[in-house]
Structure formats: structure tokens, C-alpha cells
Amino acid sequence: MTKFILRRLLSFIPVFFIIVTMLFFLIRIAPGGPFQGGERAVPPEVLEKLRETYNLNAPLYRQYVDYLVDLAQGDLGPSMYQPSRTVTEWVQLRFPVSLELGFYALLVAMTLGFLAGITAALRPNTITDYVPMSFAMVGICIPNFVLGPVLVLIFALKLGWLPVAGWADPLDKVLPSLTLGTAYAAYVARLARGGMFEVLAQDFIRTARAKGLSETRVILRHALRGGVQPVIAFLGPAAAGLLTGSFVVEQIFQVPGLGKQFVDAAFNRDYTMLMGAVLVYAVLILCFNLVVDVIQAWLDPRVRYG
Amino acid sequence: MGETKEPAHVVEHGTSLWKDAWRRLRRNHLAVFGMAMLTLMILLVIVGPWLSPYSYETQDRALGAAAPSASHWFGTDTLGRDLFTRILYGGRISLMVGFAATAVSLTIGVLYGAVAGFARGRADAVMMRVVDILYTMPFTVIVIILTVYMGKSIVLLFMAIGAVEWLTMARIVRGQVVSLREKEFIEAAEVMGLSRRRIILRHLIPNALGPIIVYTTLTIPAVMLLEAFVSFLGMGVQAPMSSWGVLIHDGANTMEEYPWMLIFPSIALSLTLFSLNFLGDGLRDALDPRMAKE
Amino acid sequence: MPLLKVDDLRTYFHTREGVVRAVDGVSFQVEPGETLGIVGESGSGKSVTNLTLMGLVPMPPGRVESGTARFNGVDLLRCSRAEHRAIRGKRISMIFQDPMTALNPYMRVGRQIVEPLLIHERCSGKEARERAVRALETVGIQDAPRRLLDYPHQFSGGMRQRVMIAMALITRPQLLIADEPTTALDVTVQAQILELIKQIQSEMGMAVILVTHDLGVIAEVCDRVLVMYAGRIVEAATTRKLFQRPGHPYTRALMASLPAARKKGEALYSIKGMPPDLTQPINGCPFAPRCEVAVPRCQSAAIALREFREGHETACIREQEGELP
Numbered sequence: 001m002t003k004f005i006l007r008r009l010l011s012f013i014p015v016f017f018i019i020v021t022m023l024f025f026l027i028r029i030a031p032g033g034p035f036q037g038g039e040r041a042v043p044p045e046v047l048e049k050l051r052e053t054y055n056l057n058a059p060l061y062r063q064y065v066d067y068l069v070d071l072a073q074g075d076l077g078p079s080m081y082q083p084s085r086t087v088t089e090w091v092q093l094r095f096p097v098s099l100e101l102g103f104y105a106l107l108v109a110m111t112l113g114f115l116a117g118i119t120a121a122l123r124p125n126t127i128t129d130y131v132p133m134s135f136a137m138v139g140i141c142i143p144n145f146v147l148g149p150v151l152v153l154i155f156a157l158k159l160g161w162l163p164v165a166g167w168a169d170p171l172d173k174v175l176p177s178l179t180l181g182t183a184y185a186a187y188v189a190r191l192a193r194g195g196m197f198e199v200l201a202q203d204f205i206r207t208a209r210a211k212g213l214s215e216t217r218v219i220l221r222h223a224l225r226g227g228v229q230p231v232i233a234f235l236g237p238a239a240a241g242l243l244t245g246s247f248v249v250e251q252i253f254q255v256p257g258l259g260k261q262f263v264d265a266a267f268n269r270d271y272t273m274l275m276g277a278v279l280v281y282a283v284l285i286l287c288f289n290l291v292v293d294v295i296q297a298w299l300d301p302r303v304r305y306g
Numbered sequence: 307m308g309e310t311k312e313p314a315h316v317v318e319h320g321t322s323l324w325k326d327a328w329r330r331l332r333r334n335h336l337a338v339f340g341m342a343m344l345t346l347m348i349l350l351v352i353v354g355p356w357l358s359p360y361s362y363e364t365q366d367r368a369l370g371a372a373a374p375s376a377s378h379w380f381g382t383d384t385l386g387r388d389l390f391t392r393i394l395y396g397g398r399i400s401l402m403v404g405f406a407a408t409a410v411s412l413t414i415g416v417l418y419g420a421v422a423g424f425a426r427g428r429a430d431a432v433m434m435r436v437v438d439i440l441y442t443m444p445f446t447v448i449v450i451i452l453t454v455y456m457g458k459s460i461v462l463l464f465m466a467i468g469a470v471e472w473l474t475m476a477r478i479v480r481g482q483v484v485s486l487r488e489k490e491f492i493e494a495a496e497v498m499g500l501s502r503r504r505i506i507l508r509h510l511i512p513n514a515l516g517p518i519i520v521y522t523t524l525t526i527p528a529v530m531l532l533e534a535f536v537s538f539l540g541m542g543v544q545a546p547m548s549s550w551g552v553l554i555h556d557g558a559n560t561m562e563e564y565p566w567m568l569i570f571p572s573i574a575l576s577l578t579l580f581s582l583n584f585l586g587d588g589l590r591d592a593l594d595p596r597m598a599k600e
Numbered sequence: 601m602p603l604l605k606v607d608d609l610r611t612y613f614h615t616r617e618g619v620v621r622a623v624d625g626v627s628f629q630v631e632p633g634e635t636l637g638i639v640g641e642s643g644s645g646k647s648v649t650n651l652t653l654m655g656l657v658p659m660p661p662g663r664v665e666s667g668t669a670r671f672n673g674v675d676l677l678r679c680s681r682a683e684h685r686a687i688r689g690k691r692i693s694m695i696f697q698d699p700m701t702a703l704n705p706y707m708r709v710g711r712q713i714v715e716p717l718l719i720h721e722r723c724s725g726k727e728a729r730e731r732a733v734r735a736l737e738t739v740g741i742q743d744a745p746r747r748l749l750d751y752p753h754q755f756s757g758g759m760r761q762r763v764m765i766a767m768a769l770i771t772r773p774q775l776l777i778a779d780e781p782t783t784a785l786d787v788t789v790q791a792q793i794l795e796l797i798k799q800i801q802s803e804m805g806m807a808v809i810l811v812t813h814d815l816g817v818i819a820e821v822c823d824r825v826l827v828m829y830a831g832r833i834v835e836a837a838t839t840r841k842l843f844q845r846p847g848h849p850y851t852r853a854l855m856a857s858l859p860a861a862r863k864k865g866e867a868l869y870s871i872k873g874m875p876p877d878l879t880q881p882i883n884g885c886p887f888a889p890r891c892e893v894a895v896p897r898c899q900s901a902a903i904a905l906r907e908f909r910e911g912h913e914t915a916c917i918r919e920q921e922g923e924l925p
Binding site: 015 | 439445446447448450451452454527531534535538539540541551554555557558561562565568569572575576579580583584
């Protein structure tokens with residue numbers, strides 16, 4: 001198992017390198033640049049000085065090599081738009097907030113999704129199947145940037161139960177987490193239903209019933225392990241989706257996370273901040289995929305020993 | 307000679323497969339609903355703006371944001387523009403981006419997948435490894451970067467979206483090609499000396515059509531969602547043009563005073579996504595029962 | 601007193617295409633310690649009969665329309681779910697056709713084997729494990745203590761069926777239902793598994809219902825035989841009498857289609873036509889349309905299983921009336 005994890009971690013290095021390279025050139029080659037935003041007219045000599053400071057006048061390949069050298073030392077460079085902190089400091093400040101939001105959203109997704117999906121799978125094509133699955137379809141088709149404002153409209157503005165925005169006390173965190181988690185709850189529900197449905201049709205479930213096990217025990221001990229596999233496999237893409245969802249959700253609810261930071265950086269062409277945020281995302285997604293692989297191997301002995 | 311009859315047999319099998327699929331699809335109420343809804347939406351979006359007495363950009367500042375009424379069915383926005391007309395126009399853009407970006411991803415994905423599957427061996431392995439690596443990229447992030455830097459052109463927007471959405475299509479097509487090309491009729495075609503290009507166009511692609519259609523139908527809503535998402539963040543379609551994403555963004559900003567500005571565009575987008583997903587699910591069940599299990 | 605007495609059992613499936621009469625009025629009994637064979641083609645209702653007794657028919661679409669099945673004084677068709685669960689896996693055990701899929705691939709075999717003990721006898725973990733080791737040894741698995749920790753995919757097909765048997769017998773049931781236990785196995789392994797079932801049965805004195813489509817298997821291990829066709833029993837006899845003189849044209853056709861019944865080089869016999877559509881009501885004898893000796897009367901007369909000689913019942917009216925040679 002350790003060998004498996006190490007091998008996967010090693011394979012991250014070339015992938016990460018490719019991502020860094022692609023992004024670096026994608027961002028730099030595009031027309032326009034920082035310090036040229038419409039609102040802040042910068043005198044040419046100041047601009048020249050700024051470009052010098054941020055190493056933008058060197059040839060592109062030189063900038064690239066310098067960036068890689070810094071990156072290898074864990075230095076993501078200075079922020080070009082918000083110079084009060086370095087990019088690394090910004091990430092350290094903002095990323096935990098996004099992680100917290102993502103964690104709650106995942107919790108919402110897993111709890112609601114599993115409950116709905118398993119309930120539906122137990123009695124297919126009955127009311128307890130149709131109702132949760134209809135909700136799941138609604139959840140998938142309503143984008144988070146629609147759901148968020150609608151939830152605010154109802155629970156914050158009309159009913160006044162929850163705050164409109166912010167990220168200070170626990171109540172603040174309810175609507176953002178729900179907004180971000182709902183769509184994934186819907187996917188999890190569909191996948192869990194499909195997975196359980198398939199497992200429950202297998203011969204070994206009949207064997208378990210023939211042994212006189214109670215239905216609860218059949219489901220918990222025998223079916224669940226195989227039934228959750230599709231959901232586990234979905235966790236990788238879900239993590240990526242939660243990240244992008246956080247852009248919108250953090251925007252709507254004014255959450256001071258990395259997603260908002262990223263969107264602002266994109267608007268302001270803050271090259272270093274943009275790179276920094278995307279690299280954090282890329283590493284996060286790679287790690288998540290690794291975790292998924294490990295869980296899958298742990299759940300299925302055939303993979304583990306195969 | 308017996309071998310060369312194989313393609314004819316496959317085609318025959320094919321037509322009955324299509325008929326069968328059509329019959330199954332019609333039995334699926336949700337898919338039929340989706341199809342009807344979609345047709346209606348497309349007709350409205352194309353014809354509607356001509357019939358509407360308002361233009362999408364004519365402002366009526368005296369009127370301001372008016373609640374829905376007999377003259378303005380969905381109300382007006384803060385500049386006094388008729389919301390119904392704007393939703394129809396926005397729908398044009400949203401649907402256009404949806405279809406065009408899907409077409410881009412379809413073209414890239416099908417060509418890439420077919421070539422990889424057909425090439426086999428080393429080339430295939432390398433090509434699919436590239437897809438694997440691209441899969442680990444944060445797509446939406448790249449679309450955002452692309453749209454920010456490529457300027458305000460819609461054409462570029464859907465090119466950008468299409469360019470990142472082709473990966474799954476490439477995988478599906480390659481899988482189909484690999485399994486199909488093992489079958490005898492491809493060998494028969496090779497024995498008969500057909501050129502590779504001809505084999506791909508005449509034999510492989512028609513046979514891989516089922517899964518391609520299904521996945522295409524499911525890509526359209528995904529792509530529309532991505533466009534709306536980018537536009538919502540203020541990076542996609544720019545004023546005075548609008549798409550459903552833009553309208554929802556505007557509505558969210560003013561929802562406390564003018565909730566209809568949020569609600570109607572949201573319904574339009576969600577309903578369309580619903581219809582496309584229902585249709586896609588229905589097609590999947592109808593065309594490929596094996597795939598539906600997954 | 602019979603161990604199990606089934607009367608007029610009917611299990612129907614209510615599907616979109618209509619009502620499938622999978623089991624349509626089946627009566628039989630099993631004596632303690634005897635081996636009863638049930639033979640028939642796929643779709644004849646032999647498996648559904650047993651699954652109904654075990655309460656394993658998915659409902660819906662399945663439904664038990666009528667009948668009783670008394671086991672030790674309890675009607676299996678009417679008892680509560682909890683009562684049924686207490687019998688199933690404890691007093692009646694079942695093994696299935698395909699050992700490759702019948703074991704849970706995600707669970708070590710040891711845990712699967714001890715499960716019946718844990719729930720039915722509330723054994724301690726230690727005692728359960730010891731009994732599991734003994735059970736594996738009984739079914740001829742070497743190195744049992746270590747193999748308990750293995751997963752099913754680490755066993756071969758024949759070995760898995762042995763594991764299934766060990767698991768089914770660990771509670772010392774009074775009745776073992778074996779649903780085509782050898783069909784999915786290699787021919788050489790088949791013989792070993794049958795031998796094992798026979799041997800364990802004589803040691804433990806339990807009754808066995810052996811479902812198969814293979815008359816050869818019946819001849820080898822069964823005391824009595826039921827022949828099923830289209831959801832009904834068309835013939836019931838002791839094994840010796842059945843092979844001595846099959847009483848129903850369907851049974852005769854089955855025997856004629858055994859490869860051993862033909863001389864080398866001769867074409868194999870096969871029954872013409874198709875089994876009837878079970879969604880349509882059947883008048884008279886269900887086999888009549890395919891029967892070589894059918895007369896018009898066969899299509900209309902009510903058929904019932906009737907003894908035409910000592911220990912031998914048939915549902916063929918011509919045989920009952922002594923018209924057949």
C-alpha cells in the first residue's frame with residue numbers, strides 16, 4: 001500500500017510540471033497585463049519601474065525559469081495587485097476558509113446524498129424512489145448561482161432566519177454550505193442509488209438473505225461496501241467541482257476565501273496570484289484523486305490484491 | 307465472399323436498433339416532456355424576439371423596474387427594458403453557446419478519439435495519457451483564464467468552452483472504436499483494401515453514433531451551465547448583449563427590490579437544463595441499455 | 601411425519617407483459633434425511649419453488665397466490681418475516697448455482713462463514729471461529745485457519761462451492777436446498793461436490809432438495825425425483841422407478857436427449873418446439889403441443905398427478921389409463 005501511494009505521488013511530479021508550464025505560458029502570452037487596468041492610469045515611468053520590480057521585462061523563458069526556481073522553494077512570488085502580502089501569505093490566509101466551506105459542503109452532499117440514494121434504492125420504482133430522485137434531478141439542474149440568491153431571498157430577506165452574507169459566526173456558514181453542497185448531494189444520491197441498486201441485484205445479497213440476516217444487516221454489512229463505490233469514484237470530480245463552485249458561492253455570500261481571491265486576480269490580471277491559486281487547486285485535485293484511489297483499494301480487496 | 311456481407315448485416319441490425327430506440331424513447335414520459343419543452347424553447351427563442359413589441363436594448367427609464375403586468379409579462383429591469391424580450395434574446399445566446407461549444411467539443415473529441423483508437427499501440431497510449439493528464443486540470447479555472455484574456459468575444463468564449471469539454475467525448479469514441487475495430491467487418495473492409503480514412507468515416511463513426519449522440523445531449527447542458535457560470539461571474543457575455551447567466555447575475559444583485567428579475571431568468575435556465583438532462587437520460591436508456599446501468 | 605409438506609403452491613410474477621405463472625399448483629413433501637431431486641428445463645419453476653420456500657422471491661413483482669408449506673409445523677408462506685428469518689440459514693440452508701458470484705467479494709470468507717452462527721446461535725467469536733475451521737476441514741479445504749482470512753477471489757470455483765457448503769451447513773440445518781450446485785463447475789469438480797454433499801448428508805442426517813436440469817445428477821444422488829414442466833410437477837417417483845420406466849412423455853423425452861442414451865455417431869435427440877408461454881392460461885396438459893403421443897383429449901382434460909403404480913405418480917392421462925406402451 002505504501003508503495004502504491006509513493007508511486008502515485010511520484011507520478012504527480014511530471015503532471016504538476018506540465019500544469020505549471022501550460023498555465024504559465026497561457027497567462028503570460030495573452031494580451032494585456034497587470035498595472036494597466038482602466039481605473040488606475042499609471043504613468044509610463046512608474047509602469048516601467050513596476051515591470052522591472054516584478055521581473056516582467058526579462059525574456060519570457062527567463063521569467064519562467066525564475067518562477068520555477070522560486071516555486072521549488074515554496075515561494076509563489078509577490079502579488080502584483082495586492083502587494084501588501086506575498087501570494088504565499090494570501091494563500092495561507094484565504095485557503096483555510098475555502099477548505100472549511102468545501103468541507104461543510106461535502107458533508108451536506110454526503111449526508112443528504114447517501115440518505116436519499118439508499119432510500120431510493122431499497123424500494124425501486126415506488127414513491128420512496130421517485131420523490132428523492134425527483135429532488136435530485138432538481139438539485140442537479142438548478143445551478144448554484146441560482147440556488148444561492150434564491151435561498152438568500154427566502155431565508156435571509158423574507159424570513160430573516162439567516163444572515164445575507166458573511167463568514168463570522170456559525171449561522172453565516174449555513175447558506176453557503178447548502179448552496180455549494182446541494183448539487184453534489186444530488187449527484188451522490190443518483191450514484192448511491194445506482195450503486196446500491198446494482199449491488200442489491202447481485203447473487204451474494206441473495207446468499208446473505210438466505211442466511212437469515214435481517215434486511216438492515218444485509219444492507220449495512222453486505223451491500224453498502226460495494227454500493228458506495230460509484231460515489232467514491234465521483235469524489236475526485238466532485239472536489240474539482242466544489243472548488244469552482246466556491247468561486248460563485250464566495251462571491252454571492254462575501255466569503256473571504258481563495259475562490260474570491262482567484263476571481264479578483266483573474267479580473268485584475270494579477271499573474272502571480274492567479275498562478276498561485278490555480279496551482280493550489282491543481283495540487284488539491286491531485287491529492288483528492290490519490291485519496292480516492294486509496295479508499296477504493298481499501299474498499300475492494302480485488303483491487304488491493306490484484 | 308461471406309465476410310464482405312458482414313457490413314450489410316450490421317446496417318440492418320442498425321436500423322432496427324434505431325427503431326427500437328425510438329420506441330423506447332417515446333415510452334419515457336420525462337424524455338418526451340424534455341423534447342417538447344426544448345422544441346418550444348428553441349422556437350420561442352428564434353421567433354419570439356420578432357413577435358415581441360419590445361427590443362432587448364430599448365430603455366424606458368421613466369418606467370424603471372416594473373413588476374410583471376399585462377404589457378410586460380415578466381416585468382422590466384432597472385432600465386425599463388422588457389424582461390421577457392431580454393430572456394428570449396439571452397436564450398438565443400445561451401442556446402447558441404451551448405450548441406456551438408458542444409459542436410466544437412464534439413469535433414475535437416470524435417476526431418481525437420477515433421484517431422487514437424484507430425492508431426492503436428504506442429500512439430494510442432500516448433494520446434490517451436495526454437487526455438488523462440488534461441483530466442486532472444481544473445477546467446473551469448482554465449475557461450475563466452481563457453475568457454478573461456481572450457477578450458469579450460462570444461465566439462472565443464464558446465471556442466474556449468468547447469476546447470476543454472472534449473476529453474470525455476474522446477474517451478468514449480476511442481472505447482467504441484477499439485471495441486468495434488476488433489469486429490470482423492472492419493477486418494473485412496481492410497481486406498477489401500479500403501483506405502483508413504474511408505474506414506473511419508464510413509464504418510466506425512456510424513457505428514459509434516449511439517453513445518456519441520447520448521453524450522452530446524448531455525454535454526449541451528453542461529456547456530450552457532459553464533457559460534452561465536462564467537457570465538454570472540461577469541467574465542463571459544458583456545452588456546448590452548446578455549445571456550441567461552448575465553440576467554441571473556443582474557437579478558441576484560437586485561432581488562430584494564425586484565425579485566422577478568432573478569426568478570424568471572432562473573426558471574428559463576433551469577427548465578432548459580432539465581429538459582436537456584431528461585432527454586439525455588432518456589436517450590441513454592433508449593440507445594444503450596448497457597451504459598444506463600452505470 | 602414429513603419434514604416439509606408443500607400444498608398447492610402458486611407463485612406468480614406480475615410483470616408489464618402480463619402475469620407469469622412461474623409456479624402453478626405444486627404439491628410435494630420431503631421426509632427427514634431423504635434426498636429429493638427436482639429436475640426440469642430452465643423456466644420450469646424449479647428454482648422459483650425453492651426461492652419461494654426460502655422467502656427469497658423479490659416481491660413485487662412476485663406474489664404467492666396460494667398454498668401452504670409446513671416445515672416443523674410452521675407455514676413458511678404465512679409466518680412473520682422474523683419467524684422466517686429464524687428458520688432460514690438455521691434450519692433450512694441454501695446453496696446456489698454460481699459460487700463465483702454467490703459469495704460477497706468484499707468480505708473475508710471467514711466472516712461470511714461465521715455469520716449464521718453469530719446471528720442464529722449467538723456464539724462467541726472464538727467458538728464461531730473454531731466451528732468455521734472445522735466446517736472448512738469437513739468440506740475438504742486444506743490449511744483452514746489461514747484460508748478463513750482470504751477473500752473469495754482467492755479461491756477457485758470448486759473451492760468456493762465448498763466454502764458455500766461449509767457456510768450452509770455450519771448451523772447443522774435439517775434441510776439443505778441445493779439449487780443447481782454443480783452446473784457452473786468443471787465436470788471433474790462436479791463429481792467431487794456431489795460426493796461431498798452425499799457424504800455430509802449421511803453424516804449429519806439432513807434432508808436435501810437438489811434442483812438440477814441434469815438427470816445424471818439425479819441418478820447419482822437422489823432417493824426420489826420430481827419432474828417439473830411449465831410450473832407444474834408432471835411426474836413424481838422414486839429414482840429407481842423413474843429410470844426403470846419413466847411415466848410421462850416429457851420425462852421420456854428428457855431421458856432420450858441424454859447423450860448416453862444414444863449410440864456413438866447417432867444424432868442427439870432433442871425435444872421439438874418450445875416450452876409454453878407462461879403468461880397464457882394453459883388448458884389440459886402443458887406438454888401436449890410438443891408431445892409425440894398426444895391425443896385431442898390431452899388439450900382439454902384436467903390434469904392431475906395420480907399414482908399409476910406403487911411409488912410412482914404421473915400427470916399424463918394416457919399413462920394413467922395405461923394407454924402408453
